Amino acid sequence: MDKAGTSNQESLLKLENFLCFAIYSTANAVTRAYQPRLAALGLTYPQYLVMVVLWEEENQTVKAIGEKLSLDSGTLTPLLKRLETAGLITRRRDTVDERQVLIGLTADGRAMRARAEAVPVAMGKAFGCNMDEAKSLRSELISMRDNLVDSIEEVK
Amino acid sequence: MDKAGTSNQESLLKLENFLCFAIYSTANAVTRAYQPRLAALGLTYPQYLVMVVLWEEENQTVKAIGEKLSLDSGTLTPLLKRLETAGLITRRRDTVDERQVLIGLTADGRAMRARAEAVPVAMGKAFGCNMDEAKSLRSELISMRDNLVDSIEEVK
DNA sequence: TATAATTTAATTGTGTGCAATCTATTTGAC
């Protein structure tokens, strides 16, 4: 306790010191910053991520996409339906295992890739850090994310 | 172009290289990791942030809280109403400037602070990094967030 | 001092995130 009677732990409850808030508010800023650049493609940021996953490999299951993006079917199912309505992807049951739904690209969805290449270029500048900084920051975040995911298992 | 006919920009559209996705998925993991620790308090993660802001200083306007958390009234108004219903905060119009709504704490809301001090302690371990790492990562994220915010103005 | 411009919250509508539950299908244990 200091003279004012406040505990040493007080500084732990200050927003200014929160690593979690730095992550949270930066993530919100990322989504907001992408929005005007994705508007030309008619995509939201999570929809853009799904398209990126599909441009890397077509005909993935909902589960596979969900594992890559850490999103569950409650989030993906309606999102994928919107992409289907937009004419960018196809959804069809796997004939071998009918529990699975395979997500493919339409010609429009495939063609969008060329236009999408401008997005990371523009965003790279917006982040305002060089390749090396981005790389080390990315790996630090990912290792922290993995720590957080592991910690949830422990609490349960 | 390489032999396969793919452009050099291809690697820019790989999820694996996305700094934005590292931020996005880590932020989601943060919210998920906080959830079981905040369940005892009956708070969501954004609600917890609002309470932290109010524990630092009572009787702030919605606008002041929004500026600190980078959230607008569309997000805050319903969230604050839920905290009011939960008996943690008070909402009253400023008598001097009736456009403003002052947010205060109830006795219950004030008392919650002591119990909340366990949260950053538990989460500190979950993040799995030491104080210095957390500090530098936080400042890197904040400077990047500021860059992103500035970049949005430029696009508009 | 009228009134136009600005400011503050609230509201509306869309799109996530995620827990919990449900249905259909497949796999496993016996």
Add this chain to the structure above:
DNA sequence: GTCAAATAGATTGCACACAATTAAATTATA
């Protein structure tokens, strides 16, 4: 081979985020 367990996806319900609009109050300006 049958039935229980596991798996994949869809559905439901709740709580954000945020753009766009609205309403009320205040400030600025002619």
